[in-house]
Every structure is written in structure tokens, then in C-alpha cells.
Amino acid sequence: MLIESSPASLDPRVGTDAQAEHIDSLLFDAVVRRDAHFGLEPGLAVKWEQPDPKTWVFHLRSGVRFHDGRPLTSRDVKWTIDSMLNGTVTTVKTGSYTSVDHIDAPDAATVIFHLKEPDPALPWNLSEGAIGIVPYGSGRDFFRNPVGSGPFRFVSQEIDRDVVIERAQSYWGGLPHIGRVVFEVVPDATTRALELQKGSADVASNALSADMVYALKRDPKLAVEEGPGTVLNYIVFNTHDAILKDARVRRAIALAINRPLMIHALWRDEARVAESLLPPEHWAWTGETDQHPYDPAAANALLDAAGYKRGADGVRFHIAMKTSTDETTRLMAAAIQQEMAAVGIALDLRSFEFATFYSDLTRGAFQMAPSRWIGGNENPDIFRYTLATSSFPPHGANRGYYSNPEMDRLIADAAATQDHAQQLNDYRQIQQIAAREMPAIDLWYLDSVVVHSRRLGNIHPSASGTFDFLKDAVPER
Numbered sequence: 001m002l003i004e005s006s007p008a009s010l011d012p013r014v015g016t017d018a019q020a021e022h023i024d025s026l027l028f029d030a031v032v033r034r035d036a037h038f039g040l041e042p043g044l045a046v047k048w049e050q051p052d053p054k055t056w057v058f059h060l061r062s063g064v065r066f067h068d069g070r071p072l073t074s075r076d077v078k079w080t081i082d083s084m085l086n087g088t089v090t091t092v093k094t095g096s097y098t099s100v101d102h103i104d105a106p107d108a109a110t111v112i113f114h115l116k117e118p119d120p121a122l123p124w125n126l127s128e129g130a131i132g133i134v135p136y137g138s139g140r141d142f143f144r145n146p147v148g149s150g151p152f153r154f155v156s157q158e159i160d161r162d163v164v165i166e167r168a169q170s171y172w173g174g175l176p177h178i179g180r181v182v183f184e185v186v187p188d189a190t191t192r193a194l195e196l197q198k199g200s201a202d203v204a205s206n207a208l209s210a211d212m213v214y215a216l217k218r219d220p221k222l223a224v225e226e227g228p229g230t231v232l233n234y235i236v237f238n239t240h241d242a243i244l245k246d247a248r249v250r251r252a253i254a255l256a257i258n259r260p261l262m263i264h265a266l267w268r269d270e271a272r273v274a275e276s277l278l279p280p281e282h283w284a285w286t287g288e289t290d291q292h293p294y295d296p297a298a299a300n301a302l303l304d305a306a307g308y309k310r311g312a313d314g315v316r317f318h319i320a321m322k323t324s325t326d327e328t329t330r331l332m333a334a335a336i337q338q339e340m341a342a343v344g345i346a347l348d349l350r351s352f353e354f355a356t357f358y359s360d361l362t363r364g365a366f367q368m369a370p371s372r373w374i375g376g377n378e379n380p381d382i383f384r385y386t387l388a389t390s391s392f393p394p395h396g397a398n399r400g401y402y403s404n405p406e407m408d409r410l411i412a413d414a415a416a417t418q419d420h421a422q423q424l425n426d427y428r429q430i431q432q433i434a435a436r437e438m439p440a441i442d443l444w445y446l447d448s449v450v451v452h453s454r455r456l457g458n459i460h461p462s463a464s465g466t467f468d469f470l471k472d473a474v475p476e477r
Contacts, residue, residue, distance in 0.1 A: 001467070002192045002204040003183045006159050011143040012132030013084050014091045018374060021129055022205075022467040023163060023183065028132020028148035031058055031077060031111075032123055034464075037283045038378045040123050044072065044133060044149075045111075050418060053118040058111045058126075064172045066135050067153040074105035079136040081113075089140055096125040118416045120423070121381030129375050129466065151176050151471050160185055177458075177474045196222060196451055203452040203473075206231075206465045209328065210268035216451055225459045226270065229448035230279040232373040233271075233332075235321075236440040239402045241367050243308075243317055250438035251292070252302035253368075256343045258294040262335055263444055266328060270449060274442035276431050277377045277386070281463065284380045284427040289435035299343045308344075316344040321368040323349065324357040329370055364392075364399045372446075375464055380423075383430050384411045387439060402439035 007020035012028050015021060033043040045058040064072040081103060084094045099119035104112040113122060124130065135147055146154045151171045155164040163183040167176050184201065186192045193212045195201040197219055206229075208216070217224050237244045237253075244250060263271045275292065278285040308316040319340075323333045333349050340347040347368075352360070361369050376382055385391055388411050391398040407430060414426035434440075448461040450469065458474040 001181055001183050001470075002186045002195060002201045002207060003163075004185075004187055004189075004192075004207055006157070006161075006185050007163065009143045010146045010154065010157065010163070011089065011134070011138075012146075012148075013080065013089050013093060013134065014143065016092060018465070019183075021375070022465070023165070024132050024146075024148075025128050025150070025466055025468060026152045026165060026181075026470060027146060027150045027154055028134070029064070029072075029150050030128040030130065030132055031126040033128050034124075034378065037281055038279075039283050040127065043128065044077070048123065053416060053418060054115040056113040056115070056122055058113075060109045060111065061172070062109060064149050065170050066147050066149050067168050067170060068135075068147050069170070070135055071108075072133060072135075072149050073108040074111040075108070075136045076133055077111045078103045078105045079138070080131065080133050083134075083138065089142075093131065096121075096130065120415055120418075121379060121384075124379040124381065128468075129464065130379075152181065155180075174471075176471050178470060181470060196453070199453065201453075202456055203450060203459075205450045205461070205467060205469075206446075206448060208449070208451060210266065210270050213270065213449055213451060214268045221454060222451055223454055223459070224449065224451050225461050226447050226449040227461050228272065228279070228281070228463055229446050229461075229465060230281075230375070230378055230463050231446040231448075231465055232274055232277065232279075232377050233370065233443040233446065234274070234277075234372065234440050235336075235368055235370050235443065236361075236366075236400045237402075237438070238364060238367050239400050239439055240364075241319075243319060244367060246306050247437045248302045248306040249308070250441075252299040252306070252343065253340070253345070254292040254438055254441045255295045255299040255302070256339050256345070257336055257441065257443070258339060259443055260294070262332065266332055266335070267444070267446065270447040271444040272447075274444050275435060276442060277373070277382050277434070278380065278427075278431070279377065279445055279463070282378065282380075284424060286428040286431050288428060289432050292435075292438075292441070296339075296343050303343060303345075310344045314344055315346045318346040318348055319367050320348040320350055321370070322357060322360055322366045323351050323370055324354045325351050326354070332370065361399060362393055362397075364401055369399075370443075378464065380414070380427055383407075383427070383434075384415065387411065387430070387434065400439050402437075404433065404437065407433050 008017045009015040012024040030043045031045045032040045035041045046061045048058045099115045101114045101116045152165040153168040157163045166180045337347040386397045389403040410426045450461045457476045462468050
């Protein structure tokens with residue numbers, strides 16, 4: 001299998017890049033799993049309950065063993081979280097568990113989380129992709145020889161070259177059909193496509209451009225599997241900006257972008273229009289929000305109403321959009337620049353290498369900036385993390401400094417209630433406010449696309465873009 005880069009760390013408490021999280025989900029088990037609607041289903045825990053808003057109790061399945069033979073018990077679950085909170089390992093993931101006051105493991109099969117304040121997101125932060133359970137005592141150097149309890153076991157890693165895993169014969173679930181997987185690091189997308197065509201590689205997941213996938217569909221030795229994905233492309237506004245603080249301007253910019261045309265031209269129709277942070281399959285998603293179809297006439301009317309009349313040169317105002325140097329992102333930005341010009345907005349594009357761009361993005365040092373959510377938008381806590389006043393950087397990802405007391409109230413109410421119907425109502429209103437006030441433009445959800453050799457069968461891409469399809473893939477004889 002071809003991957004773009006080496007995983008930063010195969011310690012599931014530390015690695016946050018896509019390669020690390022996707023490979024970790026094959027090596028490690030989580031307390032719970034996510035179902036097709038991003039609700040929760042049993043993982044290591046066969047059941048759980050919430051006796052009060054600040055207590056979660058998880059009951060673990062018996063007979064699970066780590067790949068080195070040690071039994072997996074409540075002590076290991078407790079250690080996994082405690083080791084992040086007490087500084088045994090240094091990780092940005094600690095922020096997901098700051099609501100935890102302490103954890104009890106009264107017996108081998110029971111884990112009790114005692115919280116400082118209600119945190120309905122906790123179970124999602126114990127799910128696959130978010131965290132995997134490591135053995136008790138695992139320290140800072142655990143990444144060198146990671147030991148999990150998942151369907152595959154770690155064999156070796158050579159940085160910038162490959163990661164090798166093999167079927168774990170002791171796995172408590174159904175055994176994978178594939179005996180061994182080599183993740184080969186190939187940074188160049190064109191080279192990845194050529195490796196697949198030559199037959200020197202078997203599979204690549206969401207690692208090729210739309211144009212490359214389109215071309216490879218004609219190769220009889222290859223097959224392309226694709227389905228709706230959850231990766232969200234969006235543009236965030238700095239709502240403290242003198243121009244962008246007006247929601248009418250933000251809505252006008254959204255209406256001036258021809259998203260269906262850009263999906264067709266840039267993504268070969270391998271995406272779908274978004275009107276919410278949450279994907280449509282999500283249990284908390286609602287379609288009952290303002291829509292933002294391509295409508296330059298309405299955009300012009302909003303800009304006029306906001307007081308930004310066209311000058312003699314036809315320009316209402318200048319505004320800057322920072323981007324990374326990623327080619328598809330730059331093409332998207334150039335297309336948006338043309339569409340902004342049509343409604344009298346002069347969009348100045350400024351591209352930076354990724355580290356600089358990301359640093360400015362996380363500090364809120366921009367007027368407009370494109371980005372994407374990979375996995376984070378499958379958890380409804382994304383609204384708190386990105387839209388709550390309490391989540392201004394560095395305390396969260398409200399990078400546009402958006403603040404609305406009603407939004408804050410609804411987010412807090414959703415967190416405090418155990419009533420599923422009340423949560424649904426809160427999240428419906430949250431999405432309606434976000435669609436009306438537009439702190440960010442939700443552009444589109446990218447499809448999940450796997451290109452593979454016909455030597456592999458039973459490939460079913462994950463909406464999240466994970467590598468979980470390898471658990472069920474079958475080598476064709």
C-alpha cells in the first residue's frame with residue numbers, strides 16, 4: 001500500500017497525522033467504535049452507562065490480549081489516559097481529556113471516568129481514530145515497538161521508507177484475510193500512480209489527485225472504489241476583521257462561489273456540496289438550514305446593503321486569502337479569486353509553505369483561509385471546538401474568533417443534557433445559526449477513493465478515509 005509520508009508516531013496517544021491514525025486503527029483497539037451514522041457501538045467495551053452527567057462507566061469484554069500475550073484490562077485503559085494527563089507522554093491529544101478528574105479501575109473489566117464537568121464528547125474521544133489502548137506502563141519510547149490488541153501487529157518501521165504490519169493470530173475479532181501489509185512511503189503523487197500501473201504496488205487510499213484517478217479508471221489491471229466521504233473542505237473567516245465582521249459580507253462571499261462547478265472541474269465530481277460541518281450521514285446533521293446556492297445577483301445585493309458600493313474601477317474592497325502551496329488548493333483559490341472579482345471583491349492570494357500557513361491559521365493571523373477537517377467533524381463536539389467563545393486559540397480551533405452568546409448557550413446545553421432528543425434540537429439550532437451567520441463556508445465533502453490492483457477484492461472504502469478496509473480485503477487467487 002502506498003502512503004504519502006511516514007507516520008509521525010505509531011504511539012496512538014501521540015500520533016495525530018492521518019498516516020499515524022489510520023495505521024494505529026489497525027494495530028490498536030479503542031474502547032468504542034463508530035457506526036455508519038457516527039454513533040457509538042461496542043469495541044473493547046461491550047456496554048457503558050452514564051449514571052450522572054459527570055460519570056461514565058465502561059464494561060470491557062473478556063479474553064482480549066495484547067500482541068505480546070498480556071491480557072488487556074481496565075488497568076491498561078486507565079493508564080492510556082492517565083499517561084497523557086500526568087505528563088508521561090507529551091501530546092496535543094491531552095486537550096481531549098481535560099474534563100477528566102480521575103479514573104477508577106475497580107476490577108479488571110470495569111473502568112469509571114469521573115469528570116470535572118459534563119462532557120458528552122468523552123465516548124467519542126475514546127473511539128477508534130481518537131485513541132487506541134496501550135499496555136500499562138507504556139512510556140515515551142513506546143512508538144519504537146508499539147504493542148496493541150488490534151487485527152494486525154507491528155513488525156517494523158523505517159522512517160521515510162516503510163511500515164510493515166502482519167496479521168495478529170491472537171486477535172479476538174475475525175482475522176484479516178491479508179497476512180502482511182507493507183506501507184511504502186512515496187511522497188510524489190505521480191510516482192504513486194505509476195507504481196500502481198506497473199503492478200509494483202497494490203493499493204492507494206485517497207492518495208491521488210482526481211485527474212489521476214480519472215486516468216487510472218481506464219487501466220484494466222486496476223479498480224477504483226469510491227463512496228461518500230466525510231473530509232470537509234471549508235474557508236474560515238476572521239470575524240474580528242473590519243470587513244468580515246459583517247455576516248452579510250460573509251454570506252455574500254458564500255453565494256458568489258460556484259461550488260458545483262468547482263467540484264466538477266477540480267474534483268472530477270468526487271465530492272458533494274456541504275452546508276454543515278457534520279456529514280449528512282451523521283445522527284446530529286440537519287438539512288433544515290439556510291442554503292447557499294451560486295447566486296451572484298444575491299451576493300451583489302448583500303454587499304450593496306452592507307454599504308460596500310463599487311468604486312470607479314468596479315472594486316468594492318480588497319481582502320486577502322492565505323493558502324498553502326498545495327497545488328489543488330492554489331487552483332481552488334484562483335477560481336474563487338475570479339468569482340470574487342465578478343461581484344466586486346478584489347481577492348489577494350498569498351501562498352506560504354505549509355508550516356508557515358498552518359502556524360498563521362492556528363493563531364488567527366489571516367482574513368480568509370481555506371482548510372479541511374479530517375475526522376474531527378464526525379464528532380458533534382466539533383461545534384464547541386470551532387464555534388464556542390471559550391475555544392479561541394490557543395484553547396481550541398475557533399480560529400476566526402467568532403462569538404455568539406446564543407451559540408455558546410446551545411453548545412453548553414448540548415454538553416450538559418443526557419436527553420438525546422434535546423441534543424438533537426440543540427445541534428439543529430447550532431447548525432442553523434452557523435448557516436445564517438457564516439463564520440466559515442462549508443464547501444464540500446470529498447469522496448473516499450481507493451485505487452487498487454484487481455489482485456485484491458472485497459474493498460470497501462471508509463467514509464472517514466481510514467485504512468479499515470484492509471481488515472476485510474481478500475487477496476484474489
